[in-house]
Amino acid sequence: MSKPIIPEREITQLSEIIKAMSHPLRYKIICLLGCGEMSMQNLVKAIDTSHSNASQHLALLQDSGLVLVRKVASRVYYRIRDQRTLRLLAMSNHVLA
Amino acid sequence: MSKPIIPEREITQLSEIIKAMSHPLRYKIICLLGCGEMSMQNLVKAIDTSHSNASQHLALLQDSGLVLVRKVASRVYYRIRDQRTLRLLAMSNHVLA
DNA sequence: AAAATATTTCACTTTATAATTAAGTAGTTA
């Protein structure tokens, strides 16, 4: 962080991305997707919440541009859009330790 | 992310740290502190909000363990506790690009 | 075509965060 003045717009965007990751369920979803694409079904099984709630969190993750969706017939598959998101996740893991 | 099962406790802790960074003002504060210790006075000048509001956000950053405080007479100085926080910040910057 | 499955959307309630203003504390200066 050598330059102290950061454009306001960037701060807004960056804090939004981070915010999207900051909910425990969403953080967990991103961790899970880190291993590769996953179906809605399996995500719901892996995280402990209702289908409806999971769907809403995934919609938020899509809106914030962190995950991509692929529909195959009646099934929906989610995946991480940008691998750098996983590096950010790994980094956050590192901060705690 | 090779191991898919993350301890629940860690997820909670990590998402809390990220959440602390996810508010635009707090994100900005962390950026500013990235350049080194800063007085409350100067922080308030740099971010566009009231003294009281800044104080509350800084209290939150303290509680979440991201910043440390040092009092000298009636002045208060804040600084980043762990340099890895700044790496996390830099990483988030990188995700956007 | 009815029933079943997979998922999302909607309306609603609850809970959590944020901003504001006023009051409070603690040092500092006149």
Next chain:
DNA sequence: TAACTACTTAATTATAAAGTGAAATATTTT
């Protein structure tokens, strides 16, 4: 010691985010 500066706390209000359950949509199976 009174007024001033630096900062925090508390109370209030406003706003936003999260969870729930029912209804809606779309596909698949029987």
